[in-house]
Amino acid sequence: VFGQVDFTSGALVSEATNILPIALGESTELDVNGIFQDAQGSPGGGSIIVNNNYGSINLGVEAKLGGVLAPIYVDQLPAVAGTETLTPIEKVMVWFDRTLTSSTMFSYSVSRSFEIDFTGITTQTASYVSNPGTNFGIWVVGDPTSGQGLQYTPHKLYRPLTNTFEDLPFADDQNVIRGLIDQYLNSSIGKAAMPPQFLVQATVTLPPTGDAKQLVSFLKASLPTAIVAGFTIPGDQAAGLNKVIVANLAWSALVSMKTLVAGESDVAKLERLFKYSLGLYGPGYSSLKYLELK
Known part of the structure; x- marks a missing residue:
């Protein structure tokens, strides 16, 4: 001291x-x-x-x-x-900074930082992973090469003056998370954890101006390939009489999200990713009518 x-x-x-x-x-x-x-x-x-x-x-x-x-x-x-x-406090904050040197005092806010909790633990492994060709990456607890699954938590905005953290928007992280989910599900451990006979069914009700076919195309492109088992558009979409999409999502999605998102129930983890994908398409599409196990 x-x-x-x-x-x-x-x-x-x-x-x-x-x-x-x-x-x-x-x-x-x-x-x-x-x-x-x-x-x-x-x-x-x-x-x-x-x-x-x-x-x-x-x-x-x-x-x-x-x-x-x-x-x-x-x-x-x-x-x-x-x-x-x-x-x-048995926590460490990690971030990239080109301006600070060791032993520098600072009071400005730090964006896209990552907090690692050492409470009751003496050793942690943290990894910075990104998709090739992109400018974005995310911090995760764990080793991406181990096939054991990773723990994802949102990046934080740290405010030294109040010693508080705020979750940052999820947008920059989504593509990297998609890659991590696919990597996990395609590993031997991920495949062994999948009971493919189970499905999660989500029903999405579109707003009056919504285009169901366009939304299905968007979801297929934005959600990890291992999650989406198929979509159904009931009714006569050509006549614009139905604004409902039923998405069958693989149970493996729950397994993968359990390793990537901490602190939520299984269904809530999948719902979070699914709702977020809808939100990227447009704010009017973020209404999820129900999500249940089948």
């Missing part, structure tokens, strides 16, 4: 105090002269306690990265005299 005079966005961290080795569960005193005293207590807790007798100062934390100590945190707001508790 250390202290520095202020937080300046774009500047490198510059320690103004001694750097004190301390473990989680221990406490230290920052005396009136700005010197950290030896750590006290027993390691093994979840926080570091700083008894600040110095006054206004920005507290920071270093950790070993690749065997070398480096700053990982500096408080944007100065701590005042009293007791400060520093509790680590």
Whole structure:
């Protein structure tokens, strides 16, 4: 733990105090002269306690990265005299940046970042994957070459001033996700997970100006090939008397989405992708009448 005079966005961290080795569960005193005293207590807790007798100062934390100590945190707001508790968040944010160097403080928002959760885990594998010939890629937890399936979470917009994350629009990710789904379903593990006798049936009701045949063509092009088992347009579309499409979607879609989208029930995962594909075609087509297992 250390202290520095202020937080300046774009500047490198510059320690103004001694750097004190301390473990989680221990406490230290920052005396009136700005010197950290030896750590006290027993390691093994979840926080570091700083008894600040110095006054206004920005507290920071270093950790070993690749065997070398480096700053990982500096408080944007100065701590005042009293007791400060520093509790680590076991998550890492990953993104591409051509402007920052190690130990740089920043306060601007970071777009298309990826958060990796290490809670209860010591090792994670993250991969950046993209479709050849495109300018877009996505971060996923897992190794795309393993055939074990990947965990997809939306890219985040990180706002340092409020320390909050916002999900970014799904649009740029869709083509990459389609490729990942096909890759998984065509792997030996993916094929073994498919009971093809099961179908998921989705019925879509079009708005008055909707063209069912045009929408079917769009869906066939936009959805992963392993998901769509077939479409039916009941009624006389030539006469414009029916605005309904019945889509038979393979059960394998549920298996693949389970590995790609975290935190939703199986049907909700498929529904999300299907609704999104409709939304790309036009906002009036995002109404899904029902989605059920058959």
